[in-house]
Amino acid sequence: MLHPLRHFEAAKASFKSAVQYRAGMLLTILLSVVNVAVMYVIWGAVIAGGTYGGYTFEDMILHTVLQLIINALIWDDWNNMLGNAIHDGGLYKYIIRPVSLFAYAFWWKAGSRAFAFFVEALPMLLIFTAVFSPSFMTPEQPLAFLLALTLAFLYYLLFNMLIGFSAFWMKKTDGLEWIYIISRNILSGVLLPLSFYPETVQEVFFFLPFQYIYYVPSTAYIGNYALTSWNVTIWDSIIIGTVGLIPLGILTTTVWWIGSKHYEGVGV
Amino acid sequence: MNWAKQWLHYIKIRFMEHLQYPGNSLFFLIGFFLTQFQGPIFVLALYNAGATIQGWTKWEIVLLQGLFSIVGGTAFTYFWGLTYKTSTYVRDGRLELFRARPISTLRLVMMHSFHVQDYSQILAGIVITLIAASHLPITIAGIIKASLYAIPGILFLLGLTILAAALQVHFTNVPRMGEILGSLLDYTKFPKRAFGVAQASLVSLSPLFLINYYPTKALLNEPITLTGFTYSLLTGTVILIAGIIYWNYALTTYQGAQG
Numbered sequence: 100m101l102h103p104l105r106h107f108e109a110a111k112a113s114f115k116s117a118v119q120y121r122a123g124m125l126l127t128i129l130l131s132v133v134n135v136a137v138m139y140v141i142w143g144a145v146i147a148g149g150t151y152g153g154y155t156f157e158d159m160i161l162h163t164v165l166q167l168i169i170n171a172l173i174w175d176d177w178n179n180m181l182g183n184a185i186h187d188g189g190l191y192k193y194i195i196r197p198v199s200l201f202a203y204a205f206w207w208k209a210g211s212r213a214f215a216f217f218v219e220a221l222p223m224l225l226i227f228t229a230v231f232s233p234s235f236m237t238p239e240q241p242l243a244f245l246l247a248l249t250l251a252f253l254y255y256l257l258f259n260m261l262i263g264f265s266a267f268w269m270k271k272t273d274g275l276e277w278i279y280i281i282s283r284n285i286l287s288g289v290l291l292p293l294s295f296y297p298e299t300v301q302e303v304f305f306f307l308p309f310q311y312i313y314y315v316p317s318t319a320y321i322g323n324y325a326l327t328s329w330n331v332t333i334w335d336s337i338i339i340g341t342v343g344l345i346p347l348g349i350l351t352t353t354v355w356w357i358g359s360k361h362y363e364g365v366g367v
Numbered sequence: 368m369n370w371a372k373q374w375l376h377y378i379k380i381r382f383m384e385h386l387q388y389p390g391n392s393l394f395f396l397i398g399f400f401l402t403q404f405q406g407p408i409f410v411l412a413l414y415n416a417g418a419t420i421q422g423w424t425k426w427e428i429v430l431l432q433g434l435f436s437i438v439g440g441t442a443f444t445y446f447w448g449l450t451y452k453t454s455t456y457v458r459d460g461r462l463e464l465f466r467a468r469p470i471s472t473l474r475l476v477m478m479h480s481f482h483v484q485d486y487s488q489i490l491a492g493i494v495i496t497l498i499a500a501s502h503l504p505i506t507i508a509g510i511i512k513a514s515l516y517a518i519p520g521i522l523f524l525l526g527l528t529i530l531a532a533a534l535q536v537h538f539t540n541v542p543r544m545g546e547i548l549g550s551l552l553d554y555t556k557f558p559k560r561a562f563g564v565a566q567a568s569l570v571s572l573s574p575l576f577l578i579n580y581y582p583t584k585a586l587l588n589e590p591i592t593l594t595g596f597t598y599s600l601l602t603g604t605v606i607l608i609a610g611i612i613y614w615n616y617a618l619t620t621y622q623g624a625q626g
Contacts, residue, residue, distance in 0.1 A: 146418050151416040274395035
């Protein structure tokens with residue numbers, strides 16, 4: 100019988116692996132400070148004193164910091180890990196393990212992000228709180244944020260796995276990955292909160308799954324979720340996002356099933 | 368074979384290499400092209416929401432960003448990868464082999480830093496500039512002036528990347544240098560005025576605005592303050608000269624233990 104805690108071993112291993120890259124993670128904080136400084140100056144010039152797209156200057160700085168914190172908590176490299184494994188035959192090391200690839204990827208990511216929470220996200224939050232003294236949250240905001248963050252974690256993972264699986268059919272996948280990253284930056288609200296765009300564009304964004312990666316968790320934390328004039332609340336959005344995970348999960352599993360069926364692992 | 372021939376030969380090889388992966392290369396070209404539109408999308412959405420940058424219309428800022436894509440794209444295509452390539456070669460010892468060759472090491476690594484995909488950045492820059500220019504009063508004289516003003520910007524970027532590459536040699540890899548430089552370049556995507564009074568004094572000393580600010584002013588046929596431009600030009604020149612001197616010094620300290 101397989102050990103019930105076998106999945107947790109993947110999380111433990113990735114936590115240990117992440118510890119080895121702690122210097123890189125700490126450097127991320129330094130880079131984040133530079134990024135926030137740039138955005139502080141730009142937003143100071145553009146919206147100081149006013150409210151645009153539902154955002155004040157303080158909200159915009161918080162939005163910028165939250166992008167960095169959310170990224171630290173949901174980032175993974177499964178697109179590259181799978182792409183490389185498919186090309187060099189290393190995919191078999193995932194296939195022969197006594198856990199499903201999806202469960203393994205989930206727990207591996209959970210372990211490394213747990214470490215990132217302490218080394219990247221928490222220091223960034225503390226620095227931000229010390230410098231900007233943000234206003235207090237309502238009790239429902241942290242709960243909405245945690246749920247939205249969980250959704251973001253899963254959406255990010257499934258999309259990355261889909262990109263990684265494209266290696267079944269393509270010799271190199273970094274070009275496709277680049278297009279995905281750019282699209283995600285625009286459609287998920289990294290470039291600019293989605294409420295800044297014209298109403299028609301917001302309606303298109305609403306039906307795309309990308310808002311759940313950054314925009315929904317970020318606005319859940321700030322407490323100013325707004326997309327289209329349809330009066331959709333953050334809770335409606337979290338429910339829709341949860342339901343939306345089902346087709347994405349089915350798509351990713353199907354692509355994996357089709358790809359792995361004809362996979363020969365030449366080069367093992 | 369002179370260096371221009373060598374360079375062209377290397378560019379040809381890189382093109383042939385990319386032709387081996389047509390699908391991936393096409394995705395890269397589309398991706399790099401789209402990347403350049405992030406800035407204009409940002410500005411147009413901002414202005415759509417009612418925000419403005421005092422004294423600048425949205426099309427003037429889009430023009431500024433289009434010119435950044437052209438000038439930056441030229442640098443990114445031909446030499447910006449110098450920092451990354453140097454970092455790789457320093458760590459795997461190949462720099463030691465390059466030093467043994469009868470050709471300038473800097474030129475050789477620069478040749479290796481050629482990046483085909485960034486041609487689409489230049490192309491995107493031209494498209495963005497044309498779109499913005501269609502909403503602005505642009506003259507032939509302005510285009511000629513802007514082209515001349517863009518040259519110091521390219522040379523400054525060359526100096527900056529040589530300086531960063533020299534740091535890689537001296538300290539045997541400074542991690543994430545590319546990202547730090549990238550954050551620095553973000554300042555050039557908005558007009559000087561965006562940075563307020565406190566920053567403006569620093570910015571006027573900075574050569575960053577050689578990249579696209581002065582070319583944009585020239586293209587718009589707007590007056591350029593001689594003092595501001597001279598400061599930028601001087602600091603830009605100092606960075607270029609310091610970069611070359613530091614590179615040559617750093618090479619003398621490199622030991623290439625794995626070479």
